[in-house]
Amino acid sequence: MSEGPAGGGPTQRQFVKFTFFKIDPSWRRITPGERDRARDELCRSVESFGDRMLVRSYSLVGLRGDCDIMLWQIAERLEEFQALATAVFSTAMGPYLAVPYSYLSMTRRSIYRTPKDMEADGSAADARLRIMPGESAYLFVYPFVKTRPWYELSKEQRQAMMDEHIGVGRRYPSVKLNTTYSYGIDDQEFVVSFETDSPSDFLDLVMELRDSKASAYTLRDTPTFTCVRMPLPQVLESLGAPGDAALAVDGIDGAGQGAWAPVAQLADVPAGSATVVYAGGEQVALFNVEGTIYAVGNRCSHANGPLAEGRVEGTCVTCPWHDSKFDLTTGRPVGGPAARPVPTYRVKIEGGAVLLAPGEVEAPARS
Secondary structure, eight states, X not given: OEEOSTTSOEEOOOEEEEXXXXXXXXXXXXXXXXXXXXXXXXXXXXXXXXXXXEEEEEEOTTTOSSOOEEEEEEXXXXXXXXXXXXXXXXXXTGGGXXXXXXXXXXXXXXXXXXXXXXXXXXXXXXXXXXXXXXXOSEEEEEEEEEOHHHHHSOXXXXXXXXXXXXXXXXXXXXXXXXXXXXXXXXXXXXXXXXXXSOHHHHXXXXXXXXXXXXXGGEEEOOOOEEEEEOOHHHHHHXXXXXXXXXXXXXXXXXXXXXXXXXXXXXXXXXXXXXXXXXXXXXXXXXXEETTEEEEEEXXXXXXXXXXXXXXXXXXXXXXXXXXXXXXXXXXXXEESSOOSOOOBEEEEEETTEEEEEESOOSXXXXX
């Protein structure tokens, strides 16, 4: 455990996994019915992990020759990754899948201070312990290793070069960086991933970073993966095969999207309390406000603060890190630095269980 921001509880570090799959060409030679059944089984299998870890799916079809699919996984325990891998390879698609690349890492606080880290409550540094993926269309991923001479420099010399490096990144606000650490648990030192809607901004950022002094101490930063975010059913359809319907790139919903899923027992969320659950591979905060259950995305849209640990007044919750305030019924910010809403979920109670479905809240569920 690592200590959270002042006045808050401990913040759990996360394990992060990037698994790249390659489909065997023989997949395209089986009958359309067999492919449909195999795809459905794989989607159901991956979806079943959505209540215990975060899973995002991406397509690399047509962008690289050595991999087709990527699953970005974030969990509290290493064993979750093993269980998911076993489930994937146990499906009818398993015999057709190979894993040419796999990267394991963890979150941790950086030893290099940024302007945000100078804030009195230390919450910006603490935010590095939790990853909350945004809604960007593209993810760029690569492993990263520094040279040995980098570690021979003094901390002051490295901080000065990182200040320049960070300054370049701040000129590209459309690109969000997630840095995770692999020292001792995988072959690389870091895995970096960049979320953006603008590949051109990412390209320009990388080109500009090449001119920074820190770049001279890079030993390896390849292979680089350009990943297009898609619901898993659409990712699997993008593999293509004779007899399959043409892929509609826009407007395809994920399998099960909109379906109700049990996430907790009502007894686990007594009046006046909050808890964190997983739904559809996303982290969700449940609040019981005078017998009414509300569900919103757990991470503040400003700096990923844990809303489940926030202060509730009426039907609003205040983030414990920077005092952004959100309306629990709409997810919209009503105060503080946050400008973007957080996701909301429909809630219903059945047989003592709390069920969630994505979408705008029509009427809060009463216990």
